[in-house]
Amino acid sequence: MGVVTVIIAALALAWNVIFNGLFDRLLARLNIVHNAWVRVVHALLFEGGLVALGVPLIAWWLNVSLWQAFVLDIGVLLFFLPYTYVYHWVYDVVRERVVMRRVCEA
Numbered sequence: 862m863g864v865v866t867v868i869i870a871a872l873a874l875a876w877n878v879i880f881n882g883l884f885d886r887l888l889a890r891l892n893i894v895h896n897a898w899v900r901v902v903h904a905l906l907f908e909g910g911l912v913a914l915g916v917p918l919i920a921w922w923l924n925v926s927l928w929q930a931f932v933l934d935i936g937v938l939l940f941f942l943p944y945t946y947v948y949h950w951v952y953d954v955v956r957e958r959v960v961m962r963r964v965c966e967a
Contacts, residue, residue: 904946
């Protein structure tokens, strides 16, 4: 299970870069501002994509059904869904402050 955890952590890192890049481009293209609902949608889509990528890997590695792998992943999902929301909210707030400080200094 330790190897699967390391692989899923690497998968999550790669998915984070890919998903956030695409999501931010979509928001910019549609001129949508970050608000609570956008963050909820972001967290749900991000975790949903991670589940879609991770559950088949878990099922294959542990030689269990997709349902069993999903049930194994539920605990992780229930922790990381709110974590994803809070993490990206904090990131948005800090990033906005850093950008505004640079604009004010310029």
